[in-house]
Amino acid sequence: MTRKPSLVLNRRQALLAAGAGAATLAMPTVLRAQDKSLKVGVYGGYFKDSFDTNIFPEFTKATGIAVESVAEPTGEAWLVQLEQAGRAGVAPADVSMMSQVAMRKGLQTELWQPLDPAKIGNFDAILPPFTVKYDDGRVAGVGAVAWYITLVSNTDAFPEAPDSWATFWDADKKDKLGLLALVSNSFLLEVTAKTFFGGTDILSTDDGILKVMDKLAELKPNVQLWYRDEAQFEQALKSGEIPMGQYYHDVTGLAAADGFPVRSTFPKEGGISDSGCWAVTKASQKLNLATTFIDYMTQPEIAGLLARKVGTAPVLKRDVLDLTDKEFAAVSSEIEPIVPRYDLYVEKSDWLNQKWTELIVG
Amino acid sequence: MSAPARTNASGQAALAFPAVMLAAFFVVPFGLMIAVSFFSREQGGFYTPVLTTANYQRFLSWFFADILLFSVGLSALVSAVCLTIGAPFTYLLSRLPRRSQVPWLVAMMAVLSLSEVIIGFAWSTLLSRTAGLSNLFVAIGLMDGPEAWSPSFTAVLCGMVYQAFPYSILVLYPAFSRLDPSLSEAARTLGASPVRAFFNVIVPSLRNALVATFIIVFVFALGAYLLPQLLGRPQHWTLSVLITDQAVYQSNMPFAAAMAVFLVASSLILVLLSTMFGGRREAK
Amino acid sequence: MSTLDLVAVTKRYGDIVAVDDATLSVPPGSFVCLLGPSGCGKTTLLRIIAGLESASSGEVKFEGERIDATPVHRRDFGMVFQSLALFPHLSVRENIAYPLKIRGRGKAEREKRVAELLDLVRLPGVADRPITQLSGGQRQRVAIARALSVSPKLFLLDEPLSALDAKLREAMQVELRQLQERLGITTIVVTHDQREAMTMADAIVVMEGGRILQMDRPIDVYRKPASPFVADFLGQTNCLVAKPGKGGAEIAGGTIPGLQLGAGRREAEISVRPEDVVIRPAGDAPIPATVEFVRDMGSAVEIYLSTEAGRMIAQRASGHDALAVGDEVSLSIAPDAVVVFSEGVAR
Numbered sequence: 001m002t003r004k005p006s007l008v009l010n011r012r013q014a015l016l017a018a019g020a021g022a023a024t025l026a027m028p029t030v031l032r033a034q035d036k037s038l039k040v041g042v043y044g045g046y047f048k049d050s051f052d053t054n055i056f057p058e059f060t061k062a063t064g065i066a067v068e069s070v071a072e073p074t075g076e077a078w079l080v081q082l083e084q085a086g087r088a089g090v091a092p093a094d095v096s097m098m099s100q101v102a103m104r105k106g107l108q109t110e111l112w113q114p115l116d117p118a119k120i121g122n123f124d125a126i127l128p129p130f131t132v133k134y135d136d137g138r139v140a141g142v143g144a145v146a147w148y149i150t151l152v153s154n155t156d157a158f159p160e161a162p163d164s165w166a167t168f169w170d171a172d173k174k175d176k177l178g179l180l181a182l183v184s185n186s187f188l189l190e191v192t193a194k195t196f197f198g199g200t201d202i203l204s205t206d207d208g209i210l211k212v213m214d215k216l217a218e219l220k221p222n223v224q225l226w227y228r229d230e231a232q233f234e235q236a237l238k239s240g241e242i243p244m245g246q247y248y249h250d251v252t253g254l255a256a257a258d259g260f261p262v263r264s265t266f267p268k269e270g271g272i273s274d275s276g277c278w279a280v281t282k283a284s285q286k287l288n289l290a291t292t293f294i295d296y297m298t299q300p301e302i303a304g305l306l307a308r309k310v311g312t313a314p315v316l317k318r319d320v321l322d323l324t325d326k327e328f329a330a331v332s333s334e335i336e337p338i339v340p341r342y343d344l345y346v347e348k349s350d351w352l353n354q355k356w357t358e359l360i361v362g
Numbered sequence: 363m364s365a366p367a368r369t370n371a372s373g374q375a376a377l378a379f380p381a382v383m384l385a386a387f388f389v390v391p392f393g394l395m396i397a398v399s400f401f402s403r404e405q406g407g408f409y410t411p412v413l414t415t416a417n418y419q420r421f422l423s424w425f426f427a428d429i430l431l432f433s434v435g436l437s438a439l440v441s442a443v444c445l446t447i448g449a450p451f452t453y454l455l456s457r458l459p460r461r462s463q464v465p466w467l468v469a470m471m472a473v474l475s476l477s478e479v480i481i482g483f484a485w486s487t488l489l490s491r492t493a494g495l496s497n498l499f500v501a502i503g504l505m506d507g508p509e510a511w512s513p514s515f516t517a518v519l520c521g522m523v524y525q526a527f528p529y530s531i532l533v534l535y536p537a538f539s540r541l542d543p544s545l546s547e548a549a550r551t552l553g554a555s556p557v558r559a560f561f562n563v564i565v566p567s568l569r570n571a572l573v574a575t576f577i578i579v580f581v582f583a584l585g586a587y588l589l590p591q592l593l594g595r596p597q598h599w600t601l602s603v604l605i606t607d608q609a610v611y612q613s614n615m616p617f618a619a620a621m622a623v624f625l626v627a628s629s630l631i632l633v634l635l636s637t638m639f640g641g642r643r644e645a646k
Numbered sequence: 647m648s649t650l651d652l653v654a655v656t657k658r659y660g661d662i663v664a665v666d667d668a669t670l671s672v673p674p675g676s677f678v679c680l681l682g683p684s685g686c687g688k689t690t691l692l693r694i695i696a697g698l699e700s701a702s703s704g705e706v707k708f709e710g711e712r713i714d715a716t717p718v719h720r721r722d723f724g725m726v727f728q729s730l731a732l733f734p735h736l737s738v739r740e741n742i743a744y745p746l747k748i749r750g751r752g753k754a755e756r757e758k759r760v761a762e763l764l765d766l767v768r769l770p771g772v773a774d775r776p777i778t779q780l781s782g783g784q785r786q787r788v789a790i791a792r793a794l795s796v797s798p799k800l801f802l803l804d805e806p807l808s809a810l811d812a813k814l815r816e817a818m819q820v821e822l823r824q825l826q827e828r829l830g831i832t833t834i835v836v837t838h839d840q841r842e843a844m845t846m847a848d849a850i851v852v853m854e855g856g857r858i859l860q861m862d863r864p865i866d867v868y869r870k871p872a873s874p875f876v877a878d879f880l881g882q883t884n885c886l887v888a889k890p891g892k893g894g895a896e897i898a899g900g901t902i903p904g905l906q907l908g909a910g911r912r913e914a915e916i917s918v919r920p921e922d923v924v925i926r927p928a929g930d931a932p933i934p935a936t937v938e939f940v941r942d943m944g945s946a947v948e949i950y951l952s953t954e955a956g957r958m959i960a961q962r963a964s965g966h967d968a969l970a971v972g973d974e975v976s977l978s979i980a981p982d983a984v985v986v987f988s989e990g991v992a993r
Contacts, residue, residue: 080613175510181596182607182611185611224510224513225513226596227591232482232486232592236486236490239490239493240492241493241510349612349614350403350614350617353607353608353612353614354420357604358425361425361429361596361599362425542731544727544729544731547698547718547727547731548725548727548731549733549744550698550717550718550719551696551697551698551718551719551724552719552724552745552748552792552796553722553745554719554744554748555719556719558748559719562744566733566735567733567734567735569735
């Protein structure tokens with residue numbers, strides 16, 4: 001789901017905020033000189049700042065379309081705003097970056113205007129999990145950015161890199177793990193299912209989910225910290241206070257490059273892949289401009305730019321990209337990822353949340 | 363002839379302002395919250411204004427009763443600790459010459475300017491295994507090896523007391539500094555030791571201030587949602603943490619509102635109980 | 647043997663000397679007033695006696711034993727504070743019984759004692775009232791009763807009557823003195839009111855600037871003040887400068903026949919109380935004067951006079967011939983009514 005802005009800036013955000021601050025002074029977000037303009041909703045904070053700095057000016061230069069970027073609030077408030085605006089016929093944004101769960105919720109109310117794949121040059125290069133379609137096959141959203149949550153560890157505490165998520169369950173990990181606190185952002189049900197039950201299909205039934213939760217409950221003694229705030233775990237991981245856990249692949253890589261004793265590992269079961277889509281709300285009158293925007297954003301060069309400047313994983317196939325192996329490894333992996341069962345978080349959100357809270361609090 | 367009428371009108375105007383403010387910033391939001399708590403949750407959407415009691419039914423379970431009880435108990439404990447440390451501290455502070463009081467008060471106010479996040483991070487570092495106090499104890503030979511004291515219940519308590527302590531001083535200080543210093547001197551000339559004089563005379567004469575402090579810290583602690591996350595294990599998460607989860611992460615406003623109504627109701631009941639308890643002695 | 651002895655007691659706060667070398671003996675059963683203007687150190691001295699302050703140097707002895715190191719709550723002295731310091735959260739009964747309760751006395755004994763004390767201070771029937779419902783005079787009595795409830799060895803009062811109105815204050819002065827005589831308890835009262843001191847005390851200790859200037863019976867302090875300050879502080883007085891003259895002493899513009907200033911003194915400061923200044927018709931007496939102002943207070947008349955030696959005040963019982971402003975008169979002063987100060991003349 002959505003990556004939440006951290007309570008405390010982590011290093012990457014701080015660096016970027018500094019750069020964005022300087023850039024904002026020189027250049028207003030809205031380029032009024034242009035006749036054609038497009039309102040683009042992006043997660044507020046890190047994403048918006050980096051898009052404003054690195055991506056949107058290039059787009060305006062290439063297409064002559066001015067971009068007014070709108071900061072999306074966290075949670076699903078943006079979806080609610082789009083729904084309400086849709087009924088009123090006014091669009092707070094033409095194109096929005098939406099979480100996978102929000103995309104699926106929008107499908108139910110036909111919130112998204114269908115996109116024409118023919119007008120998106122690299123549509124076929126987009127990896128299938130990143131495209132969201134209506135039941136009848138119409139395209140509702142196209143992959144925008146992706147990121148991985150992987151198995152991270154402190155290299156001082158664990159000289160050998162672990163190779164499987166199963167290592168979390170080992171007795172010697174007592175009080176050593178830091179895991180995300182919410183069912184909808186940790187995706188630990190999928191991890192457990194893939195690691196011990198041969199895949200995420202078991203999650204299709206309530207009984208299956210409860211069985212997976214029982215397995216997950218065995219993990220509790222090993223968890224020192226159930227975190228909501230990224231910076232708290234990042235700090236603890238770097239110092240070795242909490243030497244193992246799940247965390248973002250890109251940020252961990254940056255910390256390692258800075259000399260901190262941390263590593264990010266794609267276990268053999270795969271890293272957890274999460275992503276956002278570009279989608280056009282039905283209230284927008286600018287489907288054509290929006291399609292031009294999406295077409296631009298799905299070019300391999302732009303995916304490369306995003307990988308290098310923003311640190312997100314490409315949603316395109318590896319072979320069309322101009323990334324070096326090192327650049328690719330910094331943001332992604334060719335091991336088949338664990339793809340979250342987003343449908344669960346749409347259909348069973350409250351039930352899952354209740355069971356999950358009982359699981360870890362109880 | 364018009365003069366009294368005008369005074370009356372301006373008197374009402376003066377009352378109107380706080381009334382409007384109260385309505386705008388308390389009655390209306392609280393009313394909205396109660397209304398939302400009866401609305402239907404739309405899974406995969408937001409909520410629709412169709413009345414239902416489902417949100418309350420979901421809350422009425424041992425699971426949430428347990429959490430509510432824990433939250434109330436934790437807040438009461440934070441209040442009690444703040445009073446236990448704060449009352450003697452403020453008493454001694456108010457007996458110092460005014461010039462020596464200032465640095466203490468400034469230091470207290472400085473803590474107020476710290477955000478919950480900074481306090482949480484500072485305490486989690488202070489109580490950590492890798493950089494915390496236990497290393498100091500190891501260095502002076504009191505412990506064999508460093509230990510992680512956070513996350514734990516003690517860590518949550520320390521963080522919350524640290525955060526609430528300046529507020530308790532803020533409420534206690536005026537009452538203590540107005541207190542007639544000859545009260546405790548009188549008790550001593552009558553045969554009471556200084557400690558006994560403090561408990562027999564100072565504490566009861568400041569009863570109202572102490573009750574007020576307890577209530578303020580209690581309500582303040584009940585609203586804390588970051589420190590229990592940052593310093594506690596899941597079993598130390600308060601109702602406020604779960605409300606935040608529902609409101610921010612689950613977008614389940616009706617259920618969050620229902621939980622908040624319970625939280626407000628239980629704190630109101632406790633406030634009423636403590637003022638009644640405080641008032642009964644007064645009337646005697 | 648005296649009950650309380652202070653030997654060279656000094657109290658300094660930084661550079662400020664609040665009590666300067668105070669030496670004092672209080673005989674058993676006596677009623678002593680510490681009298682002086684505000685800031686003279688009398689309250690500090692009382693607090694040192696009570697143990698609420700410790701002396702910077704010197705000794706405090708009680709019945710011959712040094713008590714400097716004895717904490718307040720073990721001294722068993724009763725004290726009434728200027729603010730009274732009644733415990734607002736307790737009833738009258740609980741206030742008075744407080745010291746008894748601390749000493750572990752039984753309930754029956756406490757009840758009996760509270761009743762006795764309320765009788766003693768003439769305040770029956772208020773035992774169950776909260777302090778907040780008492781009048782100023784009633785609170786005063788409760789404070790006294792509380793201080794006396796364990797029969798203290800020494801009874802200390804710090805400006806106890808200052809909060810009362812004038813009439814009530816005068817009545818309480820008499821009552822307090824009668825109470826003390828009945829109990830025979832050694833008592834020390836701090837006051838700035840000379841009338842209060844004159845009314846109640848066996849002995850008055852006059853203080854100024856931290857020093858004890860004089861300790862004597864009230865009438866002696868009044869009649870034989872040790873210094874012009876004492877003379878001036880206790881009632882009104884006429885302070886004059888006198889020189890030796892033929893057959894007595896001379897003041898500016900007049901003489902006091904028969905007054906001896908002491909061998910070899912070329913001038914001396916003298917004090918004459920207003921009631922010792924006798925007014926006669928002009929020319930009948932050695933000091934000519936003019937009436938400046940007449941203050942008729944009913945029981946007595948004060949006459950302000952201008953003389954060459956400056957303004958003088960005379961006082962006489964009413965019933966004499968009325969004087970009017972501007973009348974020329976003359977004054978006579980009997981030599982035995984004059985106090986001659988041994989100090990030099992301050993200019």
